Amino acid sequence: MAKVYSVDEAFDHDLLSGASCAFGVFDGVHRGHRFLIDEAKRTAAEFGGPSVALTFDIDPDERLHADRLKKLMTNEQRIEALAQTGVDMVAVLPFTPAFAAQAPLDFLSATFGESFPAALHVGCDFRFGAKAAGQVSDLHEWADTRGVRIFAHDLKSAFDKPITATRIRLLLAEGRCEDAAELLGHPYSFDGVVAAGRGEGSDMGFCTANIELPPMMQTLGEGVYAAWATVGGVRYRAAMSMGVAPTFADAVATSEVHILDFSGSIYGETVMVEPVHYLRPMIKFDSVEDLIAEVRANIAWVRANL
Secondary structure, three states: OOOEOOOOOOOOOHHOOEEEEEEOOOOOOOHHHHHHHHHHHHHHHHHHEEEEEEEEEHHHHHOOOOOHHHOOOOHHHHHHHHHOOOOOEEEOOOOOHHOOOOHHHHHHHHHHHOOOOOOOEEEOOOOOOOOHOEHHHHHHHHHHHHOEEEEEEOOOOOOOOOOHHHHHHHHHHOOOOHHHHHHHOOOEEEEEEOOOOHHHHHHOOOEEEEOOOHHHHHHOOEEEEEEEEOOOEEEEEEEEEEOOOOOOOOOHHHHHHHHEOOOOOOOOOOEEEEEEEEOOOOOOOOHHHHHHHHHHHOOOHHHHHH
């Protein structure tokens, strides 16, 4: 796993001198991101410097547009995933209000100092600096006098389908887990701490792990899904719901996960959930008996098909 550095006052910018950097937010670390990173690894081997994934400690939109942001990964998951891509190092820029307010050239100066990379790989729509005013053309102008080669990649032409985090989020919002996983290059997953729920599941004969997600992590569309759940390093089949259970008037938005062939108390523990197939929308049932019958049918589908 690559070493992770914070690009703060104590950071040695010489570590970036002659490096090949892939620069981006990298939410999801999807196939398009991995293409950029692989290109940075390729030019690092060609030019002789280290390969670097250059990113931010938080998604910039988390600071600028948190009210409407939906994310594929937490910041910690994203940085850990970048460290596992085979790069030599991950350099993490603290996206503070002062950093975000810098003009494009000041932004580049704060990022690299006087230690210039050999190559910088970005998407062709890469923007940087205050109000995202900097464009790839500005990168080229900056790079031409500093011996930096800019590689602006059209990720939409690198694959059969457009690979963007926005597209993946939209697929997940529609419950299209398989299509999202194809573009991600890995299953979509989320995790959370199991909290006490309303208790109806236990009363009806099937216990559920109740996971409340912050709004920006509620990327998956409402519905019932076949899933995998990992508890204590063991992977189990699961049936899960996402959203508000309309049969119960006082319900709140949450994920409720019934883990097949599992028993034991896991309150306070972290569970990772991989929804893999959409089963049905959230339905308001006429009776609890109808709800129980449908949930049992969902569980039977999971047992037969996963």
